[in-house]
Amino acid sequence: MRLFFLQFQGEMWKLFARKRTYLGFGVFLALELVILLIIQLPKVQRAWRHVMENAGYGFEEYFSGITLAFQVVYLSTALLGGLYAALVAGDIVAKEVEDGTLRMALCRPISRLRLLAVKFLVCVFYTFALTFFIGLSALAVGIARQGIGGFFVFQPMDKLFAVYQFGPGLVRYLGSLFPLALSVLSVTSLAFMLSCCNVKPAAATISTLSYFIADMIFRRIPYFEPITQWFITTHTESWYNALRSPLPWQTMAEDYTYLLALDATFVLVGAVIFSSRDFKS
């Protein structure tokens, strides 16, 4: 176990010594600031005031840091979603194969499965770290700009509406970050599986993103409404169910069981491919 920890530590050194690891953090921070600036525009604020007051809630109380933070997370993950998770996971095996460092590692008595397990664990860590960074930085920036207040959850496209006082709202908001990370993990797992194949790192990342974008587009086409459960993004978007009142436990449990099974399948297929490959210059 101590050796496994050492190997994990080594993977972490590699992960955090590379600039591309920080790219996601930097870009999301910049995106959050841009979204916040847009939300601050008088025209946008008027629209918010209209919605809140029509629903019977005071704009001054509910147009708060936490309300903005949710909007920022919702929009930024929808826009950039798993891009950075796919970038890291798509790179983690394929790039090392390309660079020849994986062949050096495989001169050692470590088993291929163990090496993959360490690498996947690092991807999981990165996915959670990035997601919590997005959520917490959005909250910090939101509160710094707009202060503490009630939590007004409103997204008409997803028929999402809920209102909380700051305390319970904060619990809901922070609680939603965990399922959000699990949703992003599906992107990570697919990119990881493709990274285990004999492909260039960029191909693994691009193929993953293409799949998820296509999945999202198809799911929104009305003809596919009856088979919406077949699309992965139907389940990955379940994270904001954590903000509904009452909490739809069963739906969330079903969605995340589906996603975790899918993740396990991706990782397993990747492991089988990786274990049966010849590595030769």
Next chain:
Amino acid sequence: MLELRDLQKAFGGRPALHGLSLEVRAGEIFGLLGHNGAGKSTSLGVLLGQVFPDKGEAFIDGVSVQRERARALARTGAIFEAPRFYDYLSGWRNLQIYTSYSARVPKEKIAEAVETVGLTERIHDRVGTYSQGMRQRLGLAQALLPENNLLLLDEPTNGLDPEGIHEMRTLIQRLNRERGITVLFCSHLLVEVEQLCDHVVILNQGYKVFDGPWAKLAVEECRVRLDLDDWEKAAVILRAMPDVTLSEGGFVAMKNGTDTADLVATLVHGGVRVRAVEPQRRNLEEIYLSITHREISPPVAS
């Protein structure tokens, strides 16, 4: 110490190894010689469990690499043509990462290996700033850790300048002499193999075409230049000798085992006056090329 038993491997239907068998004894520096594509790297890949053979098995210390890879490679280190490192990390971090795939290695052990290869001063610099020679030395340091007694070296002097080549060769010889480390040295450079190896196997298109001590290869066929008074008469006598071949310019090639004294006696006995006999040592390239350009036949026995 190390054994390859009837290895066969094809990539996409193209055969890379044809029933290769060889044995390396403990404490030996063993050369694996061949052109590019002869099967050297594939053999090494099979030995490290990176390439799955279609048939046959590799053993290290009697343990099958294919069945118990972790146990077989527990004390084996390897480097390839150009050892690959994480350029964005220091040499020290690289060693920590690579050794963590084998065992928990104390810092003192790593420092000792670094000192052995003469890299102490630059070990905390980023590998991206290293020269090719320093990378090779770092590669050797990682191959020595944690406490390996078998080194598999695939073209370890690739890209080095003459001074670097000399340093690397001296280092390998010192490790073999002082620590008793067994070395399997793959190269296509004859001079290197000649200067380092006790025993050599030559591969050609996946076939083993020579297996034996280097000295045996060098004397397998010896040549002499004769100065005679009657070449016509001599040619008749020489053609009658089974292990002797006459070639232009007064050169006579003799198969291993034929004594020059017997040759001279036969000529004198046949009435030919021998004015001078000058032994000719064929250069290595000639020997190597004559072996690798022979018609490919099933593997030879040791």
